[in-house]
Amino acid sequence: MKSKKLRVGIIGTGGIANAHLKSYLRMGDEVEIVGGSDIVPGKAREFFDNAGLTDVQAFDSNDELLSLGLDAVSICTYNSTHAECTIAAIEAGAHVLCEKPMSVTLDDAITMYNCAKENNKILTIGFQPRYDPNMDLVREIVGSGALGEIYYIQTGGGRRRGIPGGTFVRKELAGVGALADIGCYSLDMVLSAIGYPKPLTVSAYASDRFGKNPKYFSDAKNFDVDDFSVALIRLEGDIALDFRMSWAMHMDSMGDTMFFGTDAGLKIKPAGVGTGWGGAWDGTIGPIYMYSDINGQLCETSIPLRTPSDDRFYGKVKAFCDAVATGGTAPIPTIESVYNQAIVDGIYRSSQMGKEVEILLPGL
Numbered sequence: 308m309k310s311k312k313l314r315v316g317i318i319g320t321g322g323i324a325n326a327h328l329k330s331y332l333r334m335g336d337e338v339e340i341v342g343g344s345d346i347v348p349g350k351a352r353e354f355f356d357n358a359g360l361t362d363v364q365a366f367d368s369n370d371e372l373l374s375l376g377l378d379a380v381s382i383c384t385y386n387s388t389h390a391e392c393t394i395a396a397i398e399a400g401a402h403v404l405c406e407k408p409m410s411v412t413l414d415d416a417i418t419m420y421n422c423a424k425e426n427n428k429i430l431t432i433g434f435q436p437r438y439d440p441n442m443d444l445v446r447e448i449v450g451s452g453a454l455g456e457i458y459y460i461q462t463g464g465g466r467r468r469g470i471p472g473g474t475f476v477r478k479e480l481a482g483v484g485a486l487a488d489i490g491c492y493s494l495d496m497v498l499s500a501i502g503y504p505k506p507l508t509v510s511a512y513a514s515d516r517f518g519k520n521p522k523y524f525s526d527a528k529n530f531d532v533d534d535f536s537v538a539l540i541r542l543e544g545d546i547a548l549d550f551r552m553s554w555a556m557h558m559d560s561m562g563d564t565m566f567f568g569t570d571a572g573l574k575i576k577p578a579g580v581g582t583g584w585g586g587a588w589d590g591t592i593g594p595i596y597m598y599s600d601i602n603g604q605l606c607e608t609s610i611p612l613r614t615p616s617d618d619r620f621y622g623k624v625k626a627f628c629d630a631v632a633t634g635g636t637a638p639i640p641t642i643e644s645v646y647n648q649a650i651v652d653g654i655y656r657s658s659q660m661g662k663e664v665e666i667l668l669p670g671l
């Protein structure tokens with residue numbers, strides 16, 4: 308017997324909605340793209356027409372879209388409206404794939420998590436690097452126990468010249484800058500490898516010197532988020548996490564990502580260093596090295612990289628649809644994205660206050 312087609316919708320038909328649409332279309336008969344909505348009048352209609360999908364319904368109101376009875380919805384709005392759109396979609400009976408970062412504040416992330424739980428719906432956040440075979444490789448090596456007890460992690464990455472512009476640099480729309488935009492990927496990469504321990508405290512510094520300077524960013528007058536941040540995060544299990552992120556800097560990279568263990572260490576070089584844009588973990592992984600002591604000899608081993616066989620973005624949309632179709636759970640457990648947001652929120656608060664802050668997770 309042929310399984311039922313999933314009825315899907317897209318809320319927010321800006322840039323990234325195109326990648327969601329492309330992935331849903333690639334699923335062919337498994338999915339029916341029912342409609343989309345955007346708060347900018349006419350934008351959803353134009354989005355589908357541009358894709359040649361003139362029969363797909365388009366609305367200027369999310370409520371009208373959600374009244375059609377959808378199985379699954381992609382939330383592709385800017386960060387500040389992730390929470391309200393996710394909650395509306397879940398309350399209307401849909402499972403949700405929400406773009407990263409989960410939200411702007413930890414409070415919103417907790418409300419989204421509880422809403423999904425109470426309504427028995429899937430809520431998964433769009434971290435497509437999870438579907439990269441070399442990110443799997445890192446998780447497999449770390450998860451194998453070969454490093455022993457992990458006590459320190461550094462996650463680097465960052466761009467030399469990579470301020471994205473548009474809605475990403477406006478506090479009212481994005482909420483947070485580089486820290487949340489690409490920092491959430493770095494955090495997800497290392498924390499997913501060690502099973503996402505609870506974050507406890509954060510001491511952070513953030514700045515906006517490049518975004519606010521017209522010499523480096525053409526829309527400097529509208530820039531009101533961070534473009535650089537560093538933090539020391541304490542995690543449950545006596546682990547220190549050293550975080551570094553930037554959209555722009557006079558440096559080629561914010562360093563490697565490194566796991567320090569009692570038996571071995573793992574270094575992951577950022578890819579694309581020297582290209583200006585490269586080096587953040589939303590992209591391809593660079594060379595991987597393992598450092599160990601074999602019979603008293605200090606060894607450095609190069610780990611062969613895997614060749615990606617498919618598109619990461621398709622992987623994330625497909626995993627979501629498969630979970631919805633089979634009555635499964637969120638492919639990326641929602642609580643992990645709440646912890647991710649807790650750290651982003653902690654870095655933001657600590658940098659604003661100029662001192663270490665505690666991470667509290669009320670209502671979980």
Ligand SMILES: NC(=O)c1ccc[n+]([C@@H]2O[C@H](COP(=O)([O-])OP(=O)(O)OC[C@H]3O[C@@H](n4cnc5c(N)ncnc54)[C@H](O)[C@@H]3O)[C@@H](O)[C@H]2O)c1
Pocket residue numbers: 318319320321322323324344345346347350369383384385386388392406407408433435473474488589
């Ligand atoms: N996973 C990735 O690779 C990736 C890449 C780019 C962006 N993103 C994420 O996707 C999100 C959107 O980014 P973008 O580049 O598409 O931004 P964008 O500004 O191009 O598009 C956002 C759209 O959402 C609409 N919108 C905002 N609030 C709405 C609401 N309440 N109801 C309906 N529509 C609403 C806006 O009008 C706009 O058309 C961001 O959270 C961003 O971090 C993810």
